[in-house]
Amino acid sequence: MMQSSFKYLTHNPEDKSWGLYLTVAGSARVEPETDYPPSGHPTGYHFNWYIGRILQEYQINYITEGEGVMETRDGNYPIREGSVILLRPNVWHRYRPLRQTGWTEHYIGFIGDMADKMIRSSELLADSPVIQIGFQENLINCFQEIFNYAIIERPGYHQVCSGLVVQILGQIISLKKSENFRHSIIEKAIQKACLIIRDNPAKNLNIEELAHDLNVNYSMFRKAFKKYTGLSPMQYHTSLRMKQAIYLLTNTDLSVKEISFNLGFCSVFYFSKLFKEKTNLTPSEYRRSNRSN
Numbered sequence: 001m002m003q004s005s006f007k008y009l010t011h012n013p014e015d016k017s018w019g020l021y022l023t024v025a026g027s028a029r030v031e032p033e034t035d036y037p038p039s040g041h042p043t044g045y046h047f048n049w050y051i052g053r054i055l056q057e058y059q060i061n062y063i064t065e066g067e068g069v070m071e072t073r074d075g076n077y078p079i080r081e082g083s084v085i086l087l088r089p090n091v092w093h094r095y096r097p098l099r100q101t102g103w104t105e106h107y108i109g110f111i112g113d114m115a116d117k118m119i120r121s122s123e124l125l126a127d128s129p130v131i132q133i134g135f136q137e138n139l140i141n142c143f144q145e146i147f148n149y150a151i152i153e154r155p156g157y158h159q160v161c162s163g164l165v166v167q168i169l170g171q172i173i174s175l176k177k178s179e180n181f182r183h184s185i186i187e188k189a190i191q192k193a194c195l196i197i198r199d200n201p202a203k204n205l206n207i208e209e210l211a212h213d214l215n216v217n218y219s220m221f222r223k224a225f226k227k228y229t230g231l232s233p234m235q236y237h238t239s240l241r242m243k244q245a246i247y248l249l250t251n252t253d254l255s256v257k258e259i260s261f262n263l264g265f266c267s268v269f270y271f272s273k274l275f276k277e278k279t280n281l282t283p284s285e286y287r288r289s290n291r292s293n
Contacts, residue, residue, distance in 0.1 A: 004028030004038045006107075007150045008045075011158060019114030020162040023057050024107070025150040027143065030066070032102040052094035057111040058119065060168060061085040061095075062143060064135060066103025070095035072129055079103070082134035084172055086125060093129070106143040110165050118169060124176055125169065133175045142168050178228070186224045189214040193225065193233065201240045202264040207233040242278050245271075249287045256283045 006026025015021040024045070030036055037046065047053035052071075061084070068079035072093045079085065079095065087093060089111070097103035119125045133139075146164050149157040178187075193210055210233070211221040226232045231239060241263050248259045260271035275283050 004040075005147075006041070007147070008042060009150055009153075009158075015158040016112065018112070018159055018162060020110055020112040020118075020165060021158045022146065022150060022161045022165070023109035023111060024059075025109075025143070025147045025161075027104070027106045027147065029104050030097050030102040033099050034102065036096045047094065049094055049096055052092050054090060054092050055087055055109075056089050057109050058089065058115055059085075059087040059107055059109045060165075061087070061105050061107040062139060064104045064106065064140065066097050066101040068095060068097040068101075068103055070130055074129075077130040079130065080132065082132055082136075084131040084133055086129055086131060088119070088129075091129075106140060108143065108146055108165065108168075110162070112162075114162075115165075118166070122169075122173055124173055131172060131176060133172060136171070136175065139168060139171055142171075186216060186220065187228070189216045189221060190225050190228045193221075194229070194236070197233070197237050198240060201237070201244050202262060204264050204266075205233075205237060238274070238278075241265075242275065245275060245283065246279075246286070249283055250290050256287075259283065 004026065005028070006024060008024045009022050011021045011023075028038055030038070036049075039046075045053075045055075063079055063081065063083045063085070065081055067081070070077045070079055070085055070093065072091060079097075085095060124131065142164050146161050149161050149164075189211075192214055196210065197205065207222065208218045211218040214221070222233060225236070229236055245259055245263060248254055248262070249256075252259075254262070256272065257268045260268040263271070265271040265274075272282050275281075275286070279286055281289065
C-alpha cells in the first residue's frame with residue numbers, strides 16, 4: 001500500500017516577483033511491489049515510465065529509504081538511500097523505485113529568476129541530476145517545515161518557504177563540498193588556520209610558515225584551503241581586512257592613514273588601491289557615501 005501526501009500551490013504576482021516561489025510540496029512511502037508514481041497528481045506532473053516527463057520547474061526529491069533508478073537523455077543514474085534527485089525545467093527524465101525495495105521520498109517544486117541564478121551559479125547543482133548526501137535529519141526537517149507552511153497557506157508563506165528552499169540548496173552544496181575533508185587532518189589544519197587568520201587581521205601572515213606550523217604540506221594546504229573556503233589563504237586574509245576596514249570607516253573617525261596602519265598595510269597607497277579594487281570606491285569615497293546615506 002502506498003501512502004502519500006502532497007499539495008500543489010497557487011501563487012500571485014507578488015510571489016512571482018519575489019524571485020523564488022513554491023509549486024508543490026509532498027512526501028510518500030512507496031511500498032515494495034507497488035506502481036509508481038502514485039495517482040492523484042495533476043496533468044503535467046503525473047508520468048509513466050515508458051513516456052517519461054518534462055517539467056517547467058525545478059524539483060528536489062530526497063530519497064531517505066530504498067533504492068531506484070533515474071534516466072535522462074544524458075545517462076542512467078542509480079538511486080540509493082540518501083540520494084537527492086534534482087530535476088530542471090525542460091529536461092526529459094524518468095525515475096522510479098525498485099519494485100523489491102520501494103522507497104521513501106520527500107519533494108518540493110519551485111521556480112523563479114532567483115532559483116535560476118542559484119542553480120546555474122553552482123557547478124554541482126548545474127551538472128548533477130543525482131547527488132548523494134546520505135541521511136540528513138536537518139534536511140528532512142526543512143522539507144517537513146515547508147509542507148507544514150504549504151498546508152496552512154498563511155499570507156506570505158511563499159516568501160518563508162523560499163528561504164527554506166535556499167537553505168536546502170545550501171546544505172546540499174555544503175555537504176558535498178566538505179565530504180572530502182570530513183574529520184581529516186587537512187580539515188582540522190584549515191579550520192585552525194581560519195581561526196589564526198581571523199585573530200590576526202592586521203598581521204602580515206606568511207602562509208608557507210603557517211602551513212609549516214600546522215604540520216601540513218604547503219602546496220597541499222594552499223589547494224585544499226581554496227577548495228574548502230572558495231578563497232586562497234591570502235584572499236581569505238584580505239577579505240577579512242577589507243571587512244574590518246569598512247567597519248572602521250563607517251564607525252570611527254580614524255583617518256584613512258590610521259586605518260591602513262592599524263590593519264598592517266605597508267602603505268596607505270596600497271591599502272587605498274586594494275580597497276577600490278574590492279569596493280569600486282576609495283576609502284574616502286566610501287566613508288563620504290556611507291555617511292551621506
